[in-house]
Amino acid sequence: MSSLLETKIAARQHALREQGLLRQRKLLSVDHTLNTNASTSSPRFVFEGRAYVNFSSNDYLGLSRVPELAEALHLGAQTYGVGSGASPLVTGYSDAHLALERELCDLTGHEAALLFCSGFSANTALMKTLFDQHDIVVADKLVHASIIDGLQDSGAQLKRFLHNSLESAERLLARDQTSALITESVFSMDGDCAPIAQLSALCRQHHAWLVVDDAHGFAVLDGYHNAEAAKLIDVQVVTFGKALGCQGAAVLGSQALIDFLVSNAREYIYSTALSPANAALALAATHYSTAHPELQQKLLENIALFKQLCREANVPLLGSDTAIQPLIIGDALQTLQVAEELRAAGIWVGAIRPPTVPVGSARLRITLTAAHAAEDIAKCVAQLAQVLSRIGVPLVTERQAADDHR
Ligand SMILES: Cc1ncc(COP(=O)(O)O)c(C=O)c1O
Incomplete structure (x- = not known):
């Protein structure tokens, strides 16, 4: 017979898995093909043998690799x-x-x-x-x-x-x-x-x-x-x-x-x-x-580039001016699906779900750093727009149309 605690743990984990809220660690390693000292190339890591550009760290100035x-x-x-x-x-x-x-x-x-x-x-x-x-x-x-x-x-x-x-x-x-x-x-x-x-x-x-x-x-x-x-x-x-x-x-x-x-x-x-x-x-x-005030300047430029490309591609951001750029999807499972599809293209963004954020506001949390290269930012936005329209997450224009009908 299982102990009380074993039963409790199994039931809670099962419920979280069903709701798409189970949290699991990802074992990451260094991308040895890169010069890891180079604070000017986009931050990357390797997960299960594949390299990803990291759009989910809080290392906003890229100082962790200096x-x-x-x-x-x-x-x-x-x-x-x-x-x-x-x-x-x-x-x-x-x-x-x-x-x-x-x-x-x-x-x-x-x-x-x-x-x-x-x-x-x-x-x-x-x-x-x-x-x-x-x-x-x-x-x-x-x-x-x-x-x-x-x-x-x-x-x-x-x-x-x-x-x-x-x-x-x-x-x-x-x-x-x-x-x-x-x-x-x-x-x-x-x-x-x-x-x-x-x-x-x-x-x-x-x-x-x-x-x-x-x-x-x-x-x-x-x-x-x-x-x-x-x-x-x-x-x-x-x-x-x-x-x-x-x-x-x-x-x-x-x-x-x-x-x-x-x-x-x-x-x-x-x-x-x-x-x-x-x-x-x-x-x-x-x-x-x-x-090195140029790092803050570079971060601001990267944020501006990301926002401009999202505007052009109708990707519906929240309106933040900082390095943290959320894209609300709402449903936790759909948020995970979008994050997975981005990973298939070598782009890693955070999928944030309740209870970290209120129920119904699951989101991608995309973070920019001074170390991101412009071409990786462009690739991220292009993939984002493609995945959102393939999965059926409304883009800005469709959200606007829905609001106009309310
Ligand atoms: C707003 C805020 N305060 C505090 C913390 C905790 O800081 P630390 O990561 O150093 O424990 C975090 C970390 O995520 C945070 O986002």
């Missing part, structure tokens, strides 16, 4: 060892960590910073530690799972406002004495940006803190990684695994907040510190991105 940064990691490991050896409050906090914290403060204008091994743990630690059952917190409908998990653990009363709606946010702020409003700078699944300046003004008016998850904006979006950021944003979470191409995260805010987290955040206190080599790498990556 040789100088590989050297910075190597040097960091030689200097400090390959691991931190302890939690930060024991013996895991070194001058490599302090140097990165200082750099992040200089870049954003915040007083102090605290490093974590991932953005997920930075967000959950912040939410769980900062809020408790006495707090009312309002958050955009689309904030990341790590924020929701942390808020649920905190016991705070959570109220959600309509995505990017100032009216909806203000209604909630006016109703109750709210401790904080939480949003993202660039939304991870929609690619649109929050109206940070206006939200900041609302928060000031209602004496609430503005907390911004800047995972997808930091180092790519002008505006929130300069010394002005701290004037608008009370707490900013930046991650190193997206545009900086490496790993880890930081919470930035006042010295009082960071001191409070140091003595209370369980994820920080009871976990091995980010390795100093990774801190040295993230520091080198911030320097590299600042010293």
Whole structure:
């Protein structure tokens, strides 16, 4: 007889498979036919013996393949060892960590910073530690799972406002004495940006803190990684695994907040510190991105090219201006089918399904980077248009016609 847990696991996996929602890892390897050091050729990998152009990574500036940064990691490991050896409050906090914290403060204008091994743990630690059952917190409908998990653990009363709606946010702020409003700078699944300046003004008016998850904006979006950021944003979470191409995260805010987290955040206190080599790498990556503004320019050009080609081919995008370009298909199984057909043409895009996005809004999440070559972007759009019309997903003109008849 099966145990209770075996039965539960089998039933849940079966249900997910039936709904097209089963998640599985894909084992990828390096495309050895490429010069992997070349940060100018489109990002590629090999899956089951075949090479694909990667349109689904968050390595927006292509920094993960920059040789100088590989050297910075190597040097960091030689200097400090390959691991931190302890939690930060024991013996895991070194001058490599302090140097990165200082750099992040200089870049954003915040007083102090605290490093974590991932953005997920930075967000959950912040939410769980900062809020408790006495707090009312309002958050955009689309904030990341790590924020929701942390808020649920905190016991705070959570109220959600309509995505990017100032009216909806203000209604909630006016109703109750709210401790904080939480949003993202660039939304991870929609690619649109929050109206940070206006939200900041609302928060000031209602004496609430503005907390911004800047995972997808930091180092790519002008505006929130300069010394002005701290004037608008009370707490900013930046991650190193997206545009900086490496790993880890930081919470930035006042010295009082960071001191409070140091003595209370369980994820920080009871976990091995980010390795100093990774801190040295993230520091080198911030320097590299600042010293190479042409990468941001190239990314903007690639985004513009992708959008223009999609417009010409009637491919129905959501209207994002960032590196994250979603194409809503709706049905989860059909989304998987489109992604599969693109793979048959050597193009890899993310198929995002519930619960990551709301039911009925399954989508392709296509991400552009500074490293994509123009011909690969053109190939991606051409294939996309072909596959959509073959499978019967409405193109812009057909969607428009359907809307006109409503
Ligand atoms: C908006 C947002 N916040 C936080 C995270 C977590 O960051 P990390 O990947 O460093 O854990 C992600 C990652 O997907 C994200 O999209």
